Structure formats: C-alpha cells, structure tokens
Amino acid sequence: MTYNRFAYLYDELMKETPYHQWVDFVVRQIEKYGVKAETILDVACGTGELSIWLAEAGFRVSGVDLSEDMLAVAQAKAAERGHAIQFFQQNMAELEGFDSLDVITIFCDSLNYLQSEEEVVKTFQHVFEHLHSNGLFMFDVHSIYKMNNIFRNGTFALNEEKISYIWQCYEGEWPNSVEHDLSFFVLEDQTGLYERFDELHFQRTYTIEQYKQWLQNAGFEVLEVSADFSDQSPEEHSERIFFTARKK
Missing domain, CATH: 2.20.25.110 (S-adenosyl-L-methionine-dependent methyltransferases)
Structure with a gap:
C-alpha cells in the first residue's frame, strides 16, 4: 500500500492516536523479558510519529516505510524536532541491509496491509534475520472480530x-x-x-494461532499474546492483538 496525498493529511487525521501507549508497551516488554535494548527499527513507520516518540524515550531509532511521501514527511518532522533518525524506503516483506538490531516493531496494524500469506511469512523471516539473538519482535494486528x-x-x-x-x-x-x-x-x-x-x-488478518505458527516457523519463540495495550489475553471482543516474540 502506497500513500500519496494522504501522507500529507495523515498526522491531522491521526492526531488523537495514543502513540504513548505503543511506547509504554515497548518499554514494558523490554523490561519484562530482560532485554538490553538500544536500537529499534520501526517498520511501516509512516510519517515517523511513533519513531520520534521512541527516540524521545531514549532509543536509537531507524524507520522503514513503503511510501516515499510518508518518509518525506517523517524526515522533515524528525529534523524539526531535533532527532537524527534515518528513514529508508523498503517493503517490509523485503527488509534488507540493517545491522543486527535489539528490537523490531510493526505497529498501528500495518502488517494487515500485506495482501498475501506469503508476504507475512517473508516479513517474519526478514525480521528474524535482522535481530540479535534474544532480540524482540513486537507487532499488533486487527482481530478477526x-x-x-x-x-x-x-x-x-x-x-x-x-x-x-x-x-x-x-x-x-x-x-x-x-x-x-x-x-x-x-x-x-x-x-x-x-x-x-x-x-x-x-x-x-488471520487467526492468532496462524500468526503464532508463522512466527515459530521463522525461528521465533512466542513470548506473549495480549490485547488492546493491556497485559490481558485476547477475549472474544478484543480489537487489537499484540504479539511479543524473541529470536532464539
């Protein structure tokens, strides 16, 4: 999915988005699983708002997105707010060229934009290849409900x-x-x-069990599946499902 003019309206439309909750989730999971985390790759970073929030939380952040227009907004915004974040135009299913990272995230239901099972599988494989041993992979998706x-x-x-x-x-x-x-x-x-x-x-989107199977096939240990920014397991009416996995 590429965004053109929509990229320049995105921040206005998303001004009520609780970015702090994604940051809190990342920090909480890093602490819970005892990972020494300095570097984060924010995949499908869009206009870079979450990337900037993560940088402000003390992480060394890079961002990846498919949309050139989104990245133009992200680069200008990061510079304006004093953050030296590197942004790269890539398809998440073809992620390449990064040194081993401590954490990789795909948030804001961005994974749901992949149109085939094969693309999801390839994304998980490429994420696995770019993490340190014991590195964390965190993402969220829309629930089937x-x-x-x-x-x-x-x-x-x-x-x-x-x-x-x-x-x-x-x-x-x-x-x-x-x-x-x-x-x-x-x-x-x-x-x-x-x-x-x-x-x-x-x-x-897909079932929770399907996501877990793909993660395990890629070499990950699935540490936790939770819902709606909480530590609670998904229920029937949960809307956003969070996965935390570790590279073995």
Whole structure:
C-alpha cells in the first residue's frame, strides 16, 4: 500500500492516536523479558510519529516505510524536532541491509496491509534475520472480530472545518479481509474551495494461532499474546492483538 496525498493529511487525521501507549508497551516488554535494548527499527513507520516518540524515550531509532511521501514527511518532522533518525524506503516483506538490531516493531496494524500469506511469512523471516539473538519482535494486528464485526459493512465519517471524510468498509476478497473506501474533502487555502480525493485501502488478518505458527516457523519463540495495550489475553471482543516474540 502506497500513500500519496494522504501522507500529507495523515498526522491531522491521526492526531488523537495514543502513540504513548505503543511506547509504554515497548518499554514494558523490554523490561519484562530482560532485554538490553538500544536500537529499534520501526517498520511501516509512516510519517515517523511513533519513531520520534521512541527516540524521545531514549532509543536509537531507524524507520522503514513503503511510501516515499510518508518518509518525506517523517524526515522533515524528525529534523524539526531535533532527532537524527534515518528513514529508508523498503517493503517490509523485503527488509534488507540493517545491522543486527535489539528490537523490531510493526505497529498501528500495518502488517494487515500485506495482501498475501506469503508476504507475512517473508516479513517474519526478514525480521528474524535482522535481530540479535534474544532480540524482540513486537507487532499488533486487527482481530478477526474487529474485521468482521466493526469494519465490515461499516460507515464512518469526520466533519471538520478544514477536512472531512466518508469512510466505507466492504468485505474483501479473502476471509477476514476488508476494503476501506475513503473519500476526503480538503479545504484549499488559496481558493477557499474543497477538493475531493479518494483512497482505497485493503487489510487482511488471520487467526492468532496462524500468526503464532508463522512466527515459530521463522525461528521465533512466542513470548506473549495480549490485547488492546493491556497485559490481558485476547477475549472474544478484543480489537487489537499484540504479539511479543524473541529470536532464539
């Protein structure tokens, strides 16, 4: 999934996103499992907001994203906020060229944008190759419940002075997948008129057991599966599933 104009609206649309909760989760898991962690690779880093939060927490951070536009925003924002974060344009399923890292993360349900099982498997394999022994891999995904009961056939909307959207969700081609059809209306300062543009996003998820099997096949030890930023195991109505795995 590549973002074009959407990249320059992303931070405005995500201004209520609880980035501190992802940072707290990372710190908590590092401490819980006794990992000496200095370096973090933030995969699917988008506009770099979480990368910057992680840098502000004291980690040496690099970021990877598929979108050139997202990375342009990330680089400018990191420089403005005084952080020397390196950002690289790569597909997470083809991750390459990094020295061994202490922690790799894929947050904000970014893994769900991969369109095939093969891509997920390749991503796990490449993450494994780029971690130190005992390094941690942490990621989150949408639950099957959220895909099928909240997103599917749902309509969401935002109506603000400078930006509005209509977001419609449809059942995807594959089981537990969704197509997000978004129409944005953005106020142009120069003309005072609203300009419309459209985006189509695809997300797909799998069972917890399937993710665990793929992790184990890649060589990971699955340390913990939790839900919704808590330490609790997933329940029927959990929406965001977190995985913590360690390179053996």
